[in-house]
Amino acid sequence: MKNELQQHKKSDSIKWIVVFVLIGILAFSMIGLMVKTSIDLSKPDLSAGIKDELPSTEEPSECEHQFEYGVCTECGVHIADIMPMATKTVSTDEKCVINYWTADYELIKSETVDGGSNFKGITGYNFYYLLTPNIVKVSSYADASEGDILINGKFNPVLPYYGSITSNAARLSSLYPVYIKATVDGNSVDALNIYGYPWIYGRYNGKYVGLDDTNQNYIYTVNNMDANALMYLNAGDNLEMYLKEGDEFEFLSYNFYSTKFVRDRLMYSVFSSTEARVICDIDVINVVVINYSGEVA
Secondary structure (H helix, E strand, O other), X not given: OHHHHHHHHHHHHHHHHHHHHHXXXXXXXXXXXXXXXXXXXXXXOHHHOHHHXXXXXXXXXXXXXXXXXXXXXXXXXXXXXXXXXXXXXXXXXXXXXXXXXXXXXXXXXXXEEEOOOEOOOOOOOOEEEEEEEOEEEOOOOOOOOOOOEEEOOEEEOOOOOOOOXXXXXXXXXXXXXXXEEEEEOOEEEXXXXXXXXXEEEEEEOOEEEEEOOOOOOOEEEOOOOOOOOOEEEXXXXXXXXXXXXXXXXXXXXXXXXXXXXXXXXXXXXXXXXXXXXXXXXXXXXXXEEOOOOOOXX
C-alpha cells in the first residue's frame, strides 16, 4: 500500500512537471509572438519610398521659350546665352546655317546654304537685322592680316569666291570688326574698324565709357579717368577701336540712325537683301525679319 502511494505521488509529480514545461513553452511562444509583432509594427515601410527615390525615366520637357526683352518668361534663360553664333568665315565647300527670327525671338525657320551663296531671305521681306554679339574681345593679333574679320575673338581671312563677287556685292562678315593698321601720332598701331558713325556707351575692361559730346574724336570714361585714347573716329566716320590683346569692350548703346544698335545683349545691324548681292560668308547667320507677320516654325 505504501509503495502504491509513493508510485502515485511520483506519477503526479511527473504530470505536474510536464504541465509546467508545457505552460513555460506556451508562455515563451506567446512572448516571442508578441515581440515579433511589436518589431514588425515598428519597422518602417522601406518599400514605400523606393518608388519616389528612383530616378524618373521620363525626360524633362524642353522649354518652349517665350521671350520678353530677351529673357524667357518660363525658364529665365537669356536669348544671347543660347542663340548659336558665328565662329568663322566659310569657303564654297563649307555650309552656312541661316536662322530667321521674329522680333520676339521666335524661330521662323532655319535653312542651310553653301558658303559664298547669295542671301535670298524670305519671300516678301527685304529688310533684316543681322544679330551679332555685343562684346568685342581680341585674343591675339599674332596671326592677323590686314582686312581680317574678328569673329568669336579670333581673326578670320576674307575668303574669295571666284566668279561670284561683283563690285556691288556685300558680305555679312563686313558687319563684324575688321582688322586694320591705323596711324596715331605717326605710329602704326593695331586697330579694329567698326562700320558706321556711332553714338557709343559701353564698358571697356569693366569701366563705363562713352563718346565725348564736345570732342567726338575721343572716348571719355564716366568717372573722368583717362581712357588712354581707347577709340578714335577716323576721317571716314568709321570707328577705330584700339584694343590690346586681352582687352574687352561691351557695347551697351550704339546707334547709327537706327541701322546699328544694341538690344537684348545683341548687336543689331540692318541690311537689305535687294540693295546689293549679299554674300553668306560666315558659318552661322542669325537675322530678325523686320515687320514679319507670317507663321513661325
